[in-house]
Amino acid sequence: MIARKRILTGYRPTGKLHLGHWFGNLQNMLEMQQTYDAYYFIADWHALTSHWADPSDIRTYTEEMVLDWCAAGLDPDLCTIYRQSEFPQVAELALYFDMITPMAWLERVPSYKEQREQITDRDLGNVGFFLYPTLMAADIAILLADAVPVGEDQAPHLELTREIVRRFNNTYGEYLREPAAVIPKEGARVPGTDGRKMSKSYGNSIFISDPPEEIRTKVMSMLTDPARRLKTDPGDPDICPLQQIHKLISSDEEIARWDGCCRSAECGCVAHKRKLAEDLVAYLAEFQARRTLLAARPGYAWEVLEAGAAKARPVIDETIENCRRLVKLDSAG
Numbered sequence: 001m002i003a004r005k006r007i008l009t010g011y012r013p014t015g016k017l018h019l020g021h022w023f024g025n026l027q028n029m030l031e032m033q034q035t036y037d038a039y040y041f042i043a044d045w046h047a048l049t050s051h052w053a054d055p056s057d058i059r060t061y062t063e064e065m066v067l068d069w070c071a072a073g074l075d076p077d078l079c080t081i082y083r084q085s086e087f088p089q090v091a092e093l094a095l096y097f098d099m100i101t102p103m104a105w106l107e108r109v110p111s112y113k114e115q116r117e118q119i120t121d122r123d124l125g126n127v128g129f130f131l132y133p134t135l136m137a138a139d140i141a142i143l144l145a146d147a148v149p150v151g152e153d154q155a156p157h158l159e160l161t162r163e164i165v166r167r168f169n170n171t172y173g174e175y176l177r178e179p180a181a182v183i184p185k186e187g188a189r190v191p192g193t194d195g196r197k198m199s200k201s202y203g204n205s206i207f208i209s210d211p212p213e214e215i216r217t218k219v220m221s222m223l224t225d226p227a228r229r230l231k232t233d234p235g236d237p238d239i240c241p242l243q244q245i246h247k248l249i250s251s252d253e254e255i256a257r258w259d260g261c262c263r264s265a266e267c268g269c270v271a272h273k274r275k276l277a278e279d280l281v282a283y284l285a286e287f288q289a290r291r292t293l294l295a296a297r298p299g300y301a302w303e304v305l306e307a308g309a310a311k312a313r314p315v316i317d318e319t320i321e322n323c324r325r326l327v328k329l330d331s332a333g
Contacts, residue, residue, distance in 0.1 A: 003037070004035070004036050004037040005036055005037065005146040005147055006036065006037040006038075006039065006143060006144065006145050006146050006147070007032055007036040007037070007038050007039070007145060007146065007147045007148065007149065007182065008038075008039045008040075008041070008139065008140055008143055008145040008147075008148055008179075009025065009029065009032075009039075009040060009041075009148060009149050010040065010041040010042065010043040010046075010084070010139065011025075011042065011043060011065060012043045012044075012046045012047045013042050013043070013044055013047050013058050013061035013062040013064075013065050014047050014050070014051055014057075014058075014061060014200065015061060015200040015205075016061065016064055016068075016200075016205075016207040016208075016209055017064075017065065017068045017207065017208050017209070018190075018198055018200065018205035018206055018207045018208060019190045019198060019205070019206050019207075019208060019245065019248075020189075020190040020192075020197070020198035020199065020205070021208070022072070022208050023187055023188040023190050023248055024187030024188065024190070025149070025184070025187060026069075026072055027185075027187065028149060028184035028185055028187065029069075029074060029079075030072065030073045030074065031185075032079075032149065032184075033074060033075060033078045033079040034078070036147070037080075038078070038079040038080065039079070039080045039082070039143055039145070039312065040069065040074065040079055040080070040081050040082075041081070041082050041083065041084050041139065042062050042065055042066070042081075042082070042083045042084060042305070043084050043139070044058050044062055044083060044084050044085045045084050045085050045090075045091070045135060046084070046132065046135065046136070047061075048128065049126070049128040049129045049131075049132050049135075050124060050129060052126060052128065062083060062301070062305075063301040063302070064209065064301075066081060066300075066301035066304050066305060067209075067291055067294050067295055067300070067301055068208060068209060068291065069081065070290075070294055070300075070301075070304060071287050071288075071290040071291035071294055072208075072287060076304050076307055076308065080308045080311045080312055081304050081305060081308040082305055082308035082309045082311075082312045083305050083308075083309065084139065086305070086309045087142070087309070087312070087313075087316050089142060089316050089317070089319070089320040090135070090138050090139060090142050090316070091135075091138070092320060092323075093138040093141060093142050093319075093320060093323055094131070094134050094135045094137070094138035096168070096323060096327055097134040097137055097138055097141075097164050097168065098131060098134050100164070100167050100168060100171060101133075101134055101164055101167070105133075105160060105163065105164075106130060106131070106133055106134070106160075109133055109156055109157065109160060110156055133157055133160050133161070133164075134164065136157060136161065137160065137161040137164045137165065140161055140179050141161070141164075141165055141168075141176045141177070141179075141319070142315075142316050142319050142320065143312065143315055143316065143319070144176065144177045144315065144319060145177065145179050146177060146179060146180060147179055147180045147181070147182045148161075148179045148180075148181065148182065149181075149182045149183075149184045150181045150182070150183070151184075155181065158179065158181050161179060162178045162179065165177070165178050165179075166178060172323075172326040172327055173326050175322055175323070175326060176319075176323075188248055189244075190244070190245060190248070191241035191244050191245065192204025192205055192206075192241075193205075193206065193218055193219075193221055193222045193223070193241075194222075194223055195223045195226075195241050206218050206219070206280070208284060208287065208288075209288065209291060212281045215277060215280055215281055215284070216277040216278075216281065219242075219273050219276050219277040219280065220270075220273050220274075220277065222241055222242060222273060223241060224240050224241065224242055224269040224272075224273075225237070225239055225240045225262075225269075228269065231265065231268035231269075232265050233265060234262075234263055234264060234265045235262040235263065235265070235269070236262075236263070237258065237259045237262045237263065240262070240269075242269065242272050242273060242276050243255070243258060243259065243262070243272075245276060245280070246258065246272075246275075246276045246279065249279055249280060249283040250279055254279075258272055258275070
């Protein structure tokens, strides 16, 4: 039997998962666990790079993320789910990478300057945030991952990982794998309640674990076609956030009906909001029921993480032992 290629991806536990996550990377994760030796990790050290001043919620969000993942369909028997901070070996490998990585390589990462400029409510002048790419490279290399799913905005990070691994191998001996990029199915761009891309940092998210009444409240507050000020004004569903979300969860016939009545001004935005809210509550009901059952099992999320760590440990232990040997820091003599 041909061994499956190993793939790795992770999330930072800095908030609850929303519809943008659900229709984006999470659906790809569900597919990848069927075709790859899939490793999914909670990147809690990465969360500290930007939330170092107040890490009080990281543990809570870690648990909630595992519950969301498993209720959505990630199967701990098919994939490996673990917590980054469970393995100090990752930090050790990141330190080795720090020694060989020129500062200029880190300074050229596009997201570094962008986030420093855009995120103004937190101090990102710390060394940990600057060294984020080498820690990410260690996450990937410690597992000898063959591939990493990346979107267009993440491609520079993975290319830097490949450069760091290449330099390590050229300096100390060929061992670590250069991970290939896997371009997953393009996830849907889900608008938030204010019309911008749904994002935790924008405060415009509908979370997949929100109770029904909260979902209804958020949907009823959504912005719609800005040019449609009166119910009698024809609308453009192509630019309406309601329609963009609705078409992700409803039948083609249902969407066509709302499309037509919006363009002809035969129905208003309030009626559409009510219908979307009910459809969204119904769409998430099965997931939320499974999540409630999992949450009722004391310590379930931590059991999943413990089992995942046990599966990942042999690979990680072997990798770091070989890296210590290559950099002449092993104790074998």
